[in-house]
Amino acid sequence: MTLENISRYDPDRVTARDGHAVVVGASMAGLFAGRVLADAFEQVTVLDRDPLPDERIARRGVPQANHVHALLEPGRVMLEDLFPGYGGEIRDAGGVVMNASKKLDLYQGGDYIAEAEEELPFYCASRPLFEQLTRRHVAERADIALRGACHVTDFVADDDGRTVTGVRVVDGDDGEETIAADLVVDATGRTSRTPEWLERHGYPTPETENVGVDLAYSTVAVDRPPENERGYLIVPSPPVTRGGTAVPVEGDRWIVTVFGRHGDHPPTDPEGFEEFASSLPAPAISEVLAHHEWDGDEIHRYPFPASKRRYYEDLDRFPDGLLVTGDAVASFNPIYGQGMSAAALDALHLHHALAAGRENLATRFFDRAADTLDVVWRITVGSDFEYAETEGKKPAGTDVFNRYLSWVVDAAHEDRYVAEQFTRVLRLESHPTALLAPGILGRVATAKVRAYV
Ligand SMILES: Cc1cc2nc3c(=O)[nH]c(=O)nc-3n(C[C@H](O)[C@H](O)[C@H](O)COP(=O)(O)OP(=O)(O)OC[C@H]3O[C@@H](n4cnc5c(N)ncnc54)[C@H](O)[C@@H]3O)c2cc1C
Structure with missing residues (x-):
């Protein structure tokens, strides 16, 4: 599932609103999750171990923030749906709202990709600006509390360990404290400790690739x-x-x-x-x-x-009251620019899962999110396995698809329609199988034949 076949965010779909949700981690995945949770919970608290001033800073907890952060289409669409006018704010802050068809020169496969036929909107900003604007929107809401300088040291569970009931935090000012919650969302990134917590509490741990x-x-x-x-x-x-x-x-x-x-x-x-x-x-x-x-x-x-994926969707037992999102589930080779958009799509799946109620929330959420992560993972890992030195499990069919993709790229150097469909797949707008549609196959074959005559 990619952006084209997931229903858009619609707050009217979530009707019941009660309880308290805690999100651990106030980076992009935590902010996206916090915002969609506010439709279903009376109060949401988003915690981060870093201070969270209203400033454009590369925080200590997000050391990647000094590097290029491309926002692909799912991230752009979700930011606009959750915070209407977001593109205007990027522009007001000096960022660029670009038509990538005309203004982004993409060199791949030995030449530049042709200009796409349609406009492809692309928000360009530093990662600290994306985070500042998103954080500001979240902080403005009365039903979401943002708490910086608040280190979560553990999840708290009920006596039989079946339900997570809150988090244990160390706060610079007040020392140790327990914050009770009806739902805890782990958005602590790649170094998430949920697998260790599961093991300590007698749960199976997700297979990690x-x-x-x-x-x-x-x-x-x-x-x-x-x-x-x-x-x-x-x-x-x-x-x-x-x-x-x-x-x-x-x-x-x-x-x-x-x-x-x-x-x-x-x-x-x-x-x-x-x-x-x-x-x-x-x-x-x-x-x-x-x-x-x-x-x-x-x-x-x-x-x-390395890219890293934790297969939570395959677990046959998982505590109630706990979810995991963002890089804590899957962290992708950054050259494909997918992380923030995968986090946005996680939040969209969470929104739809919440619209169907709270029962078996984790199972339903992990299953839905996995359908998208499978696609994103295949794009990343599939491309990485073009190199013989890449280490790990190569998904079945990768070599054949990569060979075909190299023909698509060759055709996309000249053919504006192929260029557009290829770019839409890279932008996580369309499913990679879109490149197998008869209209594309024919054009790719024609380009291939033309290259030989
Ligand atoms: C070099 C690099 C370049 C990248 N480029 C792109 C790009 O071009 N486009 C793109 O979309 N993505 C890119 N990414 C990925 C992107 O940065 C992440 O996918 C995105 O930030 C979402 O991650 P996250 O919110 O899940 O976790 P993170 O961003 O890692 O944030 C985790 C948060 O949890 C907090 N935290 C951790 N432990 C605790 C705790 N115990 N208590 C309280 N708080 C805690 C941290 O302080 C941090 O704020 C790049 C990544 C890297 C490494």
Whole structure:
């Protein structure tokens, strides 16, 4: 299931409203979850161990915030549905609302992808701006309390351990405290400790799959002429392991990230960074760096060893009163830009699960969310397995699909319709099987034949 076949958010679908929900983690997944929970619970509390000022900051708990954060279509749509006017706020804050068909140059498979026929809206902002605007909307609601500097140390359960009834927190000011809840949502990210908690309380733990890519990011900010709202994305194809992107954001800057997989990590000194950028398969990023002032010389680095998925949907026993969302369930190779949108789709599934009541909420939520995560995981991991060095379990049919996809990409260099459908799949708008529709197959085959004559 992707955006095209999930019903849109509709607050009127959730009618009953009672109890208290606690969300642990006030990053994007926690904020999305907190907002949809407020339709079904009288009070929602969103906790984070970091302080949460109304500022545009890269918090300690979200070290990836200094790097490019592309917001794909499900994230954009959910932010607009939950917080109408969000795009205008991005623009007011100096971010860019782009038509990606015309303004995002995507290089893949040895050439640039053709301009799509239709407009493809794309909100461009730094990750701290996305988080600040979202946090502000959540904080404005009387039925949601945001509590920063509040470290959750444990879940609390009833005597027989069947139901989670709250969380144990350490708060800078007040010391230790228990916060009672009718539902606890774990949105603590990739290092979530729910599996350990389940094990300690005699529950089965979710099977965890890792797909190793040994990736690293290096990122700088570069001054941008305000009238230049173009973005660039260079996706490597084997045997090339390096790529990069420059996204226009607020403050008249581009955030420029270069990355390398399978140990081919970009340096963090300015000369090395520039040299790495100039070795990419297309010159766009290198030109941005060469022709514009750097906004300071700090180069941020982020190593990302592996995508990780925890299969909560397969558990035959799980406590009542507990859910897990966002990176805590699945954290994807970031070069595909899916994390915030997967979290948004989790929240949309949670919304629909709540609309059907509270009974068996966890099972229904995990089942629904898994249908989407299967698609996102397949896109990420499938693409990663184009490289022989990728470690982990390769989904069945990956090699065949990858070969076909390389033909789609070849066709998309020239054919605007194929380019659009391909981009919609990358944006998590359409299911990858859309690329097998007769209208696309025919065009891909024609392009293939043309390449041989
Ligand atoms: C380098 C990099 C680049 C990325 N680029 C993109 C991109 O382009 N597009 C995209 O959509 N996604 C991207 N992502 C993924 C994206 O950052 C995440 O998917 C997104 O933030 C949602 O994650 P989350 O909210 O589940 O967890 P996180 O963002 O990891 O947040 C977890 C939160 O929980 C809090 N927390 C943890 N433990 C506790 C505790 N015990 N008590 C209280 N609070 C706690 C932390 O402080 C933090 O705020 C990228 C990731 C990386 C690593």
